[in-house]
Amino acid sequence: MTGLFSPLQIKNLTLKNRIALPPMANSLSDDSGAVTDKHIKHYVRRAEAGVGMVIVEHAYVRRDGRVDARQLGIHDDALVPGLRRLAEAVKACDTVVGIQITHGGGKATQATAGGPVLAPAEGIIPGGAEPAVALSTSQIAEIVAAFAAGARRALDAGFDFVEIHGAHGYLLSQFLSPLTNPGSLEGRLRAPLQVVKAVRALVDDDHLLLYRLGASDYMPGGLTEAEGRRAAGALAAAGVDMLDVSGGLNGSQPPDWDKKSQGYFVPMAAGVRAEAKVPVVVAGGITDPHAADRFIREGQVDMVAIGRAMLVNPDWAARARAALDADA
Numbered sequence: 001m002t003g004l005f006s007p008l009q010i011k012n013l014t015l016k017n018r019i020a021l022p023p024m025a026n027s028l029s030d031d032s033g034a035v036t037d038k039h040i041k042h043y044v045r046r047a048e049a050g051v052g053m054v055i056v057e058h059a060y061v062r063r064d065g066r067v068d069a070r071q072l073g074i075h076d077d078a079l080v081p082g083l084r085r086l087a088e089a090v091k092a093c094d095t096v097v098g099i100q101i102t103h104g105g106g107k108a109t110q111a112t113a114g115g116p117v118l119a120p121a122e123g124i125i126p127g128g129a130e131p132a133v134a135l136s137t138s139q140i141a142e143i144v145a146a147f148a149a150g151a152r153r154a155l156d157a158g159f160d161f162v163e164i165h166g167a168h169g170y171l172l173s174q175f176l177s178p179l180t181n182p183g184s185l186e187g188r189l190r191a192p193l194q195v196v197k198a199v200r201a202l203v204d205d206d207h208l209l210l211y212r213l214g215a216s217d218y219m220p221g222g223l224t225e226a227e228g229r230r231a232a233g234a235l236a237a238a239g240v241d242m243l244d245v246s247g248g249l250n251g252s253q254p255p256d257w258d259k260k261s262q263g264y265f266v267p268m269a270a271g272v273r274a275e276a277k278v279p280v281v282v283a284g285g286i287t288d289p290h291a292a293d294r295f296i297r298e299g300q301v302d303m304v305a306i307g308r309a310m311l312v313n314p315d316w317a318a319r320a321r322a323a324l325d326a327d328a
Ligand SMILES: Cc1cc2nc3c(=O)[nH]c(=O)nc-3n(C[C@H](O)[C@H](O)[C@H](O)COP(=O)(O)O)c2cc1C
Pocket: 022, 023, 024, 025, 026, 057, 058, 100, 165, 167, 168, 212, 246, 252, 283, 284, 285, 286, 305, 306, 307, 308, 309
């Protein structure tokens, strides 16, 4: 039976188990956005403990999409050698590694963006701090091209996959939400699908395209789970190899989660998986290896991502193996 330590094959890539480190911003860069030795140490420390897949934290594809002055960047070719050092160090741990590429849209500030704050519509978005200027069609095309250029840098640096950030209220999540981009679901999906198609064209069978989908806003008038599932189907049809399911405008935690429960996004992710028919990874409140193993055995999701628990305990994967072996 398929469990937490079963390998997973997607296209020509084999993941040695079903444990992922989800993208988690470290704010370890300087104003240039470059990789530092601290980044490498952080990721290698966790990969060495037996993580199957590492998703490196959100890296901005253009300076005006930066949300934190110390955020990692992927907006400039000069950053590729540092990114290559990071990718190679994690791959040396027999871990599949990718990087999340992002534009912050209306969640940036003029100070972090170095210019006007840009969003699908003008005004302050939920979770934003400053009024944004509405993007024109040609400006959207330039951002799509910036995502493609960021993906190309990731592949040049040797990453196994690219994850497009479409969750947590950042730009592509702003496009998908009716609260920040009124209109039909088809219209709201236009820019996210343009990004997927532009990146897809660069990804061969030895590499993967992941999309982190904020599949529900958990806000009145916001994106619903039913719409999130339809969006997932459209993203998969456009060529996404794996969906990473999380929250939308409201962020990476539902507002009313029971802190004692495990895997608060697992039911939503299982619904996405059934609709989109591509492998699904999910993070969110998973700390117990037995629960993680159960989510895989029950076929609800294909991989689990362990975020905060792996920040606290870098050896989570090794300890999970020991805990599950002790039961066998
Ligand atoms: C410090 C920190 C930084 C995060 N940065 C990112 C990020 O860069 N991109 C992203 O998609 N999610 C980010 N998240 C959300 C996590 O990937 C994950 O979805 C969330 O922590 C829930 O999973 P957990 O309960 O296992 O921690 C971050 C979370 C934390 C705690």
